[in-house]
């Protein structure tokens with residue numbers, strides 16, 4: 001599915017604060033009106049050895065897909081026992097259950113009027129083949145050199161190179177690991193420079209929550225015409241990152257990376273994996289412990305990264321295994337990592353007979 005930013009970010013306009021935008025809209029529509037939004041699970045990654053952060057939930061407004069609410073409170077128990085999967089859940093929420101900052105806090109008072117519907121057909125058939133466009137959104141104050149905190153250090157050209165250019169990066173890892181079946185290419189459109197666009201941050205950005213700032217950035221792009229299917233927000237380190245080093249939306253289109261890790265294939269490839277529906281690759285009690293897969297967290301957290309791919313199960317799930325397997329079946333052998341890893345490395349490389 002081809003999304004355009006002008007559609008994604010409709011209505012939001014160029015407002016200084018998303019909360020103010022939401023409050024203005026609420027006054028227009030009335031507190032009794034109901035909004036519909038699609039619930040998405042967001043995974044946050046941590047460095048090796050750090051305590052894991054819990055997943056969080058956001059909700060994309062159906063009528064205004066560029067507007068994203070944050071779900072807080074008893075979200076897990078609210079959906080407990082239901083057929084919950086990121087992307088297949090839609091909730092109907094009266095404005096009276098939405099906080100003044102535009103977010104939805106689920107508690108005893110607000111939960112009762114919220115209705116839920118499940119439909120697995122809403123799970124967008126996340127394509128894992130073909131050509132897909134990526135827009136890198138730098139939220140950076142490039143004019144104010146005195147305040148390094150608000151800067152995203154790699155400039156637009158460097159970001160292009162680090163995402164789409166040489167070495168291990170988003171484009172090249174997926175191209176190599178998919179056997180050229182999945183190709184991420186730079187988005188194109190108004191003000192987009194080789195797949196990268198810069199948005200001035202709000203005046204006060206440090207300690208603002210990452211969701212608020214990325215919603216702000218979406219609003220700044222409202223009037224532009226840009227074709228893209230995925231959006232990678234690269235934002236200053238000094239935001240409130242909810243304890244994660246990078247975040248990715250399951251079965252979705254958004255990823256969020258702080259400037260320190262903007263150029264690392266570890267963050268780029270891992271978070272895009274969540275967009276494609278991949279969960280984490282663990283080993284024992286360590287949810288990130290698989291040393292053979294980008295869905296762990298053991299790839300070096302630097303610009304160089306590693307010539308690694310995904311483990312066998314994920315390659316199968318991505319649909320990139322089929323040709324290799326069928327070819328090997330002719331020899332009555334199924335070869336595991338070593339045969340099809342396309343340069344996976346790690347101590348548990350093995351053949352499966």
Ligand SMILES: [Zn+2]
Nearest residue numbers: 043044045280
């Ligand atoms: Zn993750």
